[in-house]
Amino acid sequence: DVKTTARVTVLQSKQLGRRENKQINLEGRILFDLLLVLLREYKLRSYTLNAVSYHFLQQQKEDVQHSIITDLQNGNAQTRHRLAVYCLKDAYLPLRLLEKLMSLINYMEMARVTGVPMNYLLQRGQQIKVISQILRKCKEKNLLIPAMKINETGDDFIGATVIEPIRGYYDTPITTLDFSSLYPSIMQAHNLCYSTLITDGRMKQ
Numbered sequence: 511d512v513k514t515t516a517r518v519t520v521l522q523s524k525q526l527g528r529r530e531n532k533q534i535n536l537e538g539r540i541l542f543d544l545l546l547v548l549l550r551e552y553k554l555r556s557y558t559l560n561a562v563s564y565h566f567l568q569q570q571k572e573d574v575q576h577s578i579i580t581d582l583q584n585g586n587a588q589t590r591h592r593l594a595v596y597c598l599k600d601a602y603l604p605l606r607l608l609e610k611l612m613s614l615i616n617y618m619e620m621a622r623v624t625g626v627p628m629n630y631l632l633q634r635g636q637q638i639k640v641i642s643q644i645l646r647k648c649k650e651k652n653l654l655i656p657a658m659k660i661n662e663t664g665d666d667f668i669g670a671t672v673i674e675p676i677r678g679y680y681d682t683p684i685t686t687l688d689f690s691s692l693y694p695s696i697m698q699a700h701n702l703c704y705s706t707l708i709t710d711g712r713m714k715q
């Protein structure tokens with residue numbers, strides 16, 4: 511038996527910004543957060559259930575303010591019926607969104623193609639999908655990827671240096687020295703990549 515625990519994780523990327531999530535491990539179950547799917551896949555003005563439902567389904571929640579929920583519960587059968595419809599609509603709309611957007615199907619197939627668990631697709635970034643496919647190919651060729659030890663120093667990672675361009679017309683080639691970028695110009699110029707690496711055995715071929 512595995513004890514269920516909740517832990518706070520921080521996911522930070524240019525696409526999503528900085529988000530703080532609570533992760534719960536449930537053995538044999540998948541926590542599929544539709545809000546995270548919407549934040550990753552769609553750029554909307556608002557991500558409330560009301561706004562998202564209207565955008566995709568042209569439907570909205572029942573108009574019940576939180577301040578009157580207790581009064582509706584303590585009222586008569588008619589007010590409790592209104593409250594029940596409000597609760598059912600709140601549960602129904604996310605299911606309709608999942609069906610309309612085909613989110614579960616898309617993420618199941620992405621997990622199948624990339625070889626990672628479904629929760630990785632929501633809780634982790636793009637790199638884990640790439641590494642998983644590289645590992646799959648390495649296993650086919652009986653290769654090993656060295657395990658890199660990460661030093662938890664707490665220092666923030668310094669990304670690429672972005673310099674404002676000087677606009678204008680140039681009739682001569684422009685030299686770029688973006689060695690700190692994701693795809694440095696030297697890699698592009700000389701086609702440097704793990705997929706273009708030629709080993710001694712392949713050189714004879």
